[in-house]
Amino acid sequence: MEFRGAHILSVDQFDRADIETLFAVADDLRAYAARMRITRVLQGAILSNMFFEPSTRTRISFGSAFNLLGGEVRETTEVKASSLAKGESLEDTARVLSGYSDVIVMRHPEAGSVAEFAQASRVPVINAGDGPNEHPSQALLDLYTIVQEMAGRGQGIDGLRIALVGDLRYGRAVHSLCKLLALYEDIDYHLVSPPDLEAPTEIVQSLRQRGHRAAAYHELEPGINNVDILYVTRTQEERFPSQAEANRYRGLFRLNQAIYTEHCQPNTVIMHPLPRDSRSAAQELDADLNENPNLAIFRQTDNGVIVRMAIFALVLDVAGAVHDHAHPVTWYTAKRTPNEP
Numbered sequence: 649m650e651f652r653g654a655h656i657l658s659v660d661q662f663d664r665a666d667i668e669t670l671f672a673v674a675d676d677l678r679a680y681a682a683r684m685r686i687t688r689v690l691q692g693a694i695l696s697n698m699f700f701e702p703s704t705r706t707r708i709s710f711g712s713a714f715n716l717l718g719g720e721v722r723e724t725t726e727v728k729a730s731s732l733a734k735g736e737s738l739e740d741t742a743r744v745l746s747g748y749s750d751v752i753v754m755r756h757p758e759a760g761s762v763a764e765f766a767q768a769s770r771v772p773v774i775n776a777g778d779g780p781n782e783h784p785s786q787a788l789l790d791l792y793t794i795v796q797e798m799a800g801r802g803q804g805i806d807g808l809r810i811a812l813v814g815d816l817r818y819g820r821a822v823h824s825l826c827k828l829l830a831l832y833e834d835i836d837y838h839l840v841s842p843p844d845l846e847a848p849t850e851i852v853q854s855l856r857q858r859g860h861r862a863a864a865y866h867e868l869e870p871g872i873n874n875v876d877i878l879y880v881t882r883t884q885e886e887r888f889p890s891q892a893e894a895n896r897y898r899g900l901f902r903l904n905q906a907i908y909t910e911h912c913q914p915n916t917v918i919m920h921p922l923p924r925d926s927r928s929a930a931q932e933l934d935a936d937l938n939e940n941p942n943l944a945i946f947r948q949t950d951n952g953v954i955v956r957m958a959i960f961a962l963v964l965d966v967a968g969a970v971h972d973h974a975h976p977v978t979w980y981t982a983k984r985t986p987n988e989p
């Protein structure tokens with residue numbers, strides 16, 4: 649694909665060569681994300697960061713990524729604080745905001761809304777999550793993390809075995825990641841969820857049509873052995889018709905160190921898009937895994953900034969110019985130690 653000026657709305661836009669291009673740029677930007685060097689390549693550019701649903705890491709990491717490239721960030725974080733609350737259409741909002749900004753990142757509760765917004769925008773729009781549909785930048789940072797974790801084990805992505813656990817029906821991060829991994833060869837998907845929260849049929853069928861294996865499991869233990877990656881997710885309670893219905897699924901699948909030790913192969917990588925639900929009745933990913941070196945969740949969040957920097961660098965066509973505008977950091981940066989192990 650041509651990244652320059654593109655909207656990033658769905659992982660369906662990418663092929664393997666695009667992923668390689670993006671990850672090469674991401675690798676090149678690591679020193680800037682780690683504050684070892686500064687670049688001002690996007691000096692004067694403005695990002696409108698529009699979040700009409702709760703977000704912590706996606707919003708801050710998109711904003712930080714833009715700042716780290718030298719750009720400025722303007723943001724709205726709630727529908728009620730924006731003119732959408734006054735009945736403004738997505739189209740009008742897009743026409744207005746694209747006059748104020750060079751790129752727009754948007755999260756919205758309705759599937760398809762970000763694509764609708766993009767149609768009326770004169771600047772590139774990046775989907776930061778449209779309801780239960782897609783979350784392409786999350787899938788890219790997840791895949792970038794998986795590539796690194798597997799490289800550390802002497803393996804690539806072809807032939808990967810991955811268990812996706814939890815709310816596979818409403819989990820947009822899962823939808824995008826499943827589709828993105830399908831670009832590779834011979835993936836073995838273990839889809840572990842309650843029967844009512846299975847992954848959408850069209851996604852599962854498309855994985856099988858591409859020659860991958862995709863098996864549904866309704867219990868945790870049989871689904872999580874014999875995999876390389878364990879991708880645990882939160883029940884997306886805000887997407888259920890009622891809280892009472894969401895409560896039926898709270899705490900059904902809970903991974904902790906004892907279950908991991910008994911049922912997973914040694915060195916199985918543990919991932920989660922975060923936030924994990926730490927309320928005592930939920931705890932899909934127990935805090936007793938925090939010292940497990942295979943827990944990659946904070947490496948994922950670190951990678952979020954790097955991958956989002958790469959998206960901006962490519963969409964705004966400055967990937968080749970980053971180092972021309974660079975100089976070393978002069979302030980105290982000891983806190984910038986990476987999240988290890």
Ligand code: NCD
Pocket residue numbers: 705706777783786819820821881882884921922923
């Ligand atoms: C995810 C999301 O918003 O879809 N969070 C994120 O962006 N890292 C997953 C979730 O909220 O459970």
